[in-house]
Amino acid sequence: MGSMLPFGRTQVTASEYRQLINEDKIVGHLESKGISKPEERVTAFIETIPDLLDWLEENGRDYPWRYTTDPWRVYVTEILLQRTRADAVADIYESFFTTFPDPQTLVSAGEQTIFEEVRSLGFGNQRTRSLRDTARLCIEEYDGTVPDDLEALQEPWRVGPYSARACLLFAFDTPVALVDSNIARIFERVFDYEMPEQPHKSDAVYGFIGTFIPDDPALARAINFSFLDLGAMLCTTDPQCPSCPLNECCAFAQRTSSD
């Protein structure tokens, strides 16, 4: 798939990747957390990046929203994905964006119309409120467009840092890190990194995971997708370590395989 959507750039050597990140910063961060052998761990992790991206290319999930960079679709899809199954969003995706192709159509629609479109996802009232707020923000403050600003993207009701960052990454080609509980769990296990209770609200965690995101938007897209899909498919509450591309560099896997 090369540098084309949906996964982005999935071909990189370990040494190319190394040039695009700040390895010393990662090592320093792990050291500051009292984690042993940080250089070794980081080197091992960097060396698995090509395998991780191969795994993504083979196994990454296929969703309709991964084929677009349209900011309205990307931003709104993140709101639809909150607290529901991705497959449920895939089921309504085409119908939703046919009905609401832009902020104006959504703002002009009655609450009941929006509610009916999203009711199958659950939390219909809250979702309707967030969606209306989002469309209003775009129209009233950004001339009908989606803002490409981390703070502004979090202004609508119940739209948080994850959705805002996903919008920057997938719509505006900004190489930022996504952090949700699945992604946090991967880093917790691979590096024996103690996560706070709400990692997606922690600047320290964004700082740490952000150091793994290369300054190359297409590669940043692929790396984030690989963490997202690995966290959803393999590194779950019942981790499938023998099938995982991070197996060789993962502290948790090493520990459990030698038990």
Ligand code: SF4
């Ligand atoms: S090896 Fe196991 S614990 Fe480590 S990242 Fe993969 S699935 Fe998670």
